[in-house]
Amino acid sequence: MNILPLGDRVLAKIEQVAEKTAGGIFIPQTAQEKTQVAVVVAVGDDKDAIKVKPGQKIMYDKYAGTSVNVDGEEQLILKAADVLAIIED
Secondary structure (H helix, E strand, O other): OOOOOOOOEEEEEEOOOOOEOOOOOEOOHHHOOOOOEEEEEEEOOOOOOOOOOOOOEEEEOOOOOEEEEEOOEEEEEEEHHHEEEEEOO
């Protein structure tokens, strides 16, 4: 399935939280806090409102976006205003 966001929307793939701590303790999926970091997959056509590009890692607002399941992966459709920061490694 191919999803192309419209307007000032961004499609982002949610990054999974590490399941094991530095000390080697496994954390069950139910006890993990939902991450607020994602990688941009596609952007809408409103180039003035959108400041991110596909491939960039972003931080987004905790309760933002619409969750969609694309080919077994959880992704979000966010408004450009819900993107809080670009994460540079």
